[in-house]
Amino acid sequence: MAKNKSLANVMEIVMATSDKSLSQQRTSMIKKGLLRKIAPKIYTTNLEDEPDVIIRRNVFYIIGQLYPQAVISHRSAYELKPTADGDIYLTYSYSKNISLPGLKIHLMEGPKGTEHDMPFIENLYISSLERRTLENLQKGRARGNSSKCLPRTSIEEFLERMLQVNGESGLNAFRDKARVVSKELDMKEEFETLNHIIGAILSTKPSGILTSASAQARAQGEPYDSERIRLFGVLFEALHNSHLPLIDEPNVENAAFRNFAFFESYFSNYIEGTEFEIEDARTIIETGQPLPDRNADSHDVLGTFQLVASRREMRRTPSSSDELIELLQDRHRILMAARPDRNPGMFKMQNNHAGDTHFVDCTLVRGTLRKGYEFYQALEHPFAKALYMMFMISEVHPFNDGNGRISRIMMNSELVAADQSKIIIPTVFREDYLNALRRLTRKGDPSVVIRALSRVRQFSANITGDNFEVTRKYLESCNAFKDGDGYILRF
Helix, strand or coil: CCCCCHHHHHCEEEEEECCCCHHHHHHHHHHHCCEEEEEEEECCCCCCCHHHHHHHCCHHHHHHHHHHCCCEEEHHHHHCCCCCCCCCEEEECCCCCEECCCCEEEECCCCCCCCCEEEEECEEEEEHHHHHHHHCCCCCECCCCEEECHHHHHHHHHHHHHHHHHHHHHHHHHHHHHHHHHHHCCCHHHHHHHHHHHHHHHHCCHHCCCCCCHHHHCCCCCCHHHHHHHHHHHHHHHCCCCCCCCCEEECCCCHEEEEHHHHHHHHHHHCCCCCCCCHHHHHHHHHHCCCCCCCHHHHHHHHHHHHHHHHHHHCCCCCCCCHHHHHHHHHHHHHHCCHHHHCCCCCCCCCCCCCCECCCHHHHHHHHHHHHHHHHHHHHHHHHHHHHHHHHHHHCCCCCCHHHHHHHHHHHHHHCCCCCCCCCCCCHHHHHHHHHHHHHHHHHHCHHHHHHHHHHHHHHCCCCCCCHHHHHHHHHHHCCCCCCCCCCCCC
């Protein structure tokens, strides 16, 4: 027969009880040092951690025991955690503020959970999407730094994002359901506010009421991806505060510059799956003629080389967001000239993704590039500008095809314009490079991509001279052409 487990073995939180036998058991455990009281009606079997840590870790279980059938509402229904100051907001049968170690519970009298709300942790509800949106549009002043409502800008950004993901029909369906919920909960005033916000975003009502920059941009006809802009801001801050060296361009003579450009073009295409033997690629570049059986692939290499081998072209950098868009489209038109099915020079009209990474929505490309340009123009160091530009273009993915190559062309353009050494991403470094980009995209961590690009920048600065064979042998000695986990970049 299995042994009965004690309370100490099965749960961290033990609540007070009116059951005499269970109460005696708790008293016995306290005397034996197996249980301690950390707040009124709250005990724990954890004898090591601080009470505030334990309570915040078990916040919803505790609330459900203390205030059964309460509705997690207002900002807490969106955030599903206490605020930084420990505030959490519940709709209940009466109003009261309760302080526990590390937690301030705000009970607000209001409607109980309905069929629209979601059951949660046995005794609680989470207010539905429509209800919590209406709740966060309620009027009322904050007390100190505490407010039951999210900032109005957060709600507008949420609605703008809903439009982006679900389209106009999805946003209208949300509004229709919110109208029903508002009548049931007597929140007609809040619904009128919501209705005006949605109308403004959809340009059916005046946009002057909007406070969110992304919602205003949407209403004015040039919306942008606000989450990507936040990510660009993270990278901008890291680059702005980094100490980055200058590495002067070693390939001053045109022949040496073009020799570097050949390998730059070769590797940039190889990374994207346009793979040639090195001699075949050299023949394509030297003759200017495509291989008979690989016309489009050959032109990809030729188009890339045509751009990166021209010092005059590579010195062109944007001085405005309009010039950024023009420059991108001009270079893409040259790069993809042999692939008319990929719409050379035209921004994508369908969304694209790589694995589970979905790039900027096709309707948000121009606005996101224009907004992202604001960070770019504030950077000063050539390498900072180059890295930022590369990541921004890669993350937006503005075209149907050729985005990786264009992002690296734009990166090196910044370095050429400042007479700095260009960057090659060799085959052996492909996964390091892509993983660094993913780390920033998915985790918001810019440190890895800054380190990775700094390392490959140092490697690239050693690729000098106009002798093709000498350069190739050097690259071979560095494992540059190797592909697989068993190799690392050496230099």
